Amino acid sequence: MRRLGAGDYSAGAAELAPWFLGKILCREREGAAARLRITETEAYCGETDSACHARFGKTERTKIMYRRGGFAYVYLCYGIHWLLNLVTGPEEFPEAVLIRGAGMWDGPGKLTRALNIDRGFNGEDLTVSKRLWLEDDGFRPLYQATPRIGVAYAAPADRERLWRFKAYSDSPSAGST
DNA sequence: AAAGTGATCATG
DNA sequence: ATGATCACTTTG
Numbered sequence: 001m002r003r004l005g006a007g008d009y010s011a012g013a014a015e016l017a018p019w020f021l022g023k024i025l026c027r028e029r030e031g032a033a034a035r036l037r038i039t040e041t042e043a044y045c046g047e048t049d050s051a052c053h054a055r056f057g058k059t060e061r062t063k064i065m066y067r068r069g070g071f072a073y074v075y076l077c078y079g080i081h082w083l084l085n086l087v088t089g090p091e092e093f094p095e096a097v098l099i100r101g102a103g104m105w106d107g108p109g110k111l112t113r114a115l116n117i118d119r120g121f122n123g124e125d126l127t128v129s130k131r132l133w134l135e136d137d138g139f140r141p142l143y144q145a146t147p148r149i150g151v152a153y154a155a156p157a158d159r160e161r162l163w164r165f166k167a168y169s170d171s172p173s174a175g176s177t
Numbered sequence: 178a179a180a181g182t183g184a185t186c187a188t189g
Numbered sequence: 190a191t192g193a194t195c196a197c198t199t200t201g
Contacts, residue, residue, distance in 0.1 A: 056186080076184055078181080078195060079195085
């Protein structure tokens with residue numbers, strides 16, 4: 001069991017999104033740590049990705065995406081849901097991976113609701129945080145890649161990219177090594 | 178199928 | 190200051 005460090009977040013989002021599948025999302029509160037295996041992710045890849053929040057450049061909201069990988073990017077979606085993203089890549093490359101499902105929760109909004117993750121986690125450094133981090137226990141699930149959800153506004157080429165990754169199983173016994 | 182919800186961003 | 194937009198969820 002190993003906490004992910006800055007080096008683990010240094011590749012691009014499209015490469016890391018499937019790699020995050022099977023990693024363990026750890027949320028500590030009131031002395032107890034919830035550990036949920038990540039089952040679904042999506043990659044958002046920089047200013048040239050017309051589905052990415054950074055498509056209009058660096059703003060107050062997106063500036064966290066321009067930091068080095070390993071920070072959390074948390075934003076409010078549709079006025080209701082806080083969505084958790086993992087910033088990836090080197091400084092000044094605004095890429096991030098949306099966590100769409102983990103453990104028993106499918107849906108990015110349900111997950112953050114269950115874990116009490118809100119705007120207070122935006123900018124959290126997951127490589128050192130005492131309340132939110134990722135661990136690797138070696139499990140690598142099989143997965144399928146599909147187009148991303150909810151990006152109808154993006155250019156056709158970006159809509160079609162297979163940047164959504166879903167594990168077939170969150171149980172080590174049913175997956176590969 | 179469609180509403181509910183409010184931060185964010187562009188415009189004035 | 191105002192209006193359009195939106196990486197979702199729930200209800201019918």
